[in-house]
Amino acid sequence: MNHLPENFLEHALSIDDTFQFHCNQCGECCKHREDILISPFDLFRLTRYLNMKPTEFVDRYCTTYIGQNSRLPVVIFKAVGEEQVCPMLQDNHCSVHAAKPTICALYPLGRAVRVEPDGKPEVFYFLNGSTCGAEDETHTVREWLSEFDLRDSTAWFLAWQKAISKLSPSLKTMEKLLPPKELSMLYAIVFKALYLDYADVREFLPKFVLNVQSLQKQIDTLIDKLMPGGNANEQFVGSDGRCYRPACTGHCGRAGRISVHRHGWIG
Structure with a gap:
């Protein structure tokens, strides 16, 4: 999730395209991580799921800084321990699985926006590379989003990209x-x-x-x-x-x- 894979545009996935992945719940993708972004949308979902105030959640679990390129505030999880583990990982399982951050819910997918010739923005997906799991299950992108109640997140993603650009x-x-x-x-x-x-x-x-x-x-x-x-x-x-x-x-x-x-x- 750190970098875009090479030639990712050539392997773009639409909402009903398929990919192969099976999560074996090993917890490895939650370790050695200092890059788990928490968007405003993620913070909204997480704090309601945990019944916490946003300021309390950020103070307890997150680090904030100003983005080097965007110059907007950025929020990331504060990794803990020698293995730099996500603070939401408990007993090798995500304690906020139903409301996990979008970047985690999408894994092993990434998401981006491209501008079509008619000037309209289009959200697309791509395989972001995985260091764990297996490739013995087939999913559509739509199914993958539905599992984490992210079917409506495309509108939010476009609004967030527009906000950044402005x-x-x-x-x-x-x-x-x-x-x-x-x-x-x-x-x-x-x-x-x-x-x-x-x-x-x-x-x-x-x-x-x-x-x-x-x-x-x-x-x-x-x-x-x-x-x-x-x-x-x-x-x-x-x-x-x-x-x-x-x-x-x-x-x-x-x-x-x-x-x-x-x-x-x-x-």
């Missing part, structure tokens, strides 16, 4: 415009919008789309204000409505949003 260049621009402290606060707000802000939500995707649209709109507003010719005396506040400029002690803007308010740059 937010990534905007965040790269903000990195050039904001001082380190303000940038850190901005990333905290981005993380909350993408991964955490789903309280009392039954359907993940509609709320995710709204969060991304709101976030993009507000970041674009900040860029307009901070670019040369804009009003550099405007600043943002956090999701709690508090101004995060170090010199400011007041509450400005509306809770739950990045808001622009009049405040002079200090220092």
Whole structure:
């Protein structure tokens, strides 16, 4: 799952194509792993399955960082022990099997998006290589997704790729415009919008789309204000409505949003 196999486009699988694989539940694919990604969709499913708050789950089981290329927050499982084992592996079995992260549920498949000649994005699958299991069972991709209730995950995957394509260049621009402290606060707000802000939500995707649209709109507003010719005396506040400029002690803007308010740059 670390790298795309060579010529993977030549071996692309559609939703009803078949492949051969049988999981023998050895647990080997859960060891020596420091790359198990937890998407916002995965976090939503996992925390509901375990009846945990997202912040509690991330603090206990995950590590976060800013993606080198995307510049978006990335969440991965925090491997444990000498064998660098996934924290969800217990007695060689996945303790969250019914809600396991998509990257694990897809194994040994990978998933990607390509743009067709008509400009429409198409999700496709490919064999990602396996270090365990056997090839004595035949499955369709559709059947494999159904086993883990991921039949509707294609729409989420497309929405996530669209969010990355839109937010990534905007965040790269903000990195050039904001001082380190303000940038850190901005990333905290981005993380909350993408991964955490789903309280009392039954359907993940509609709320995710709204969060991304709101976030993009507000970041674009900040860029307009901070670019040369804009009003550099405007600043943002956090999701709690508090101004995060170090010199400011007041509450400005509306809770739950990045808001622009009049405040002079200090220092």
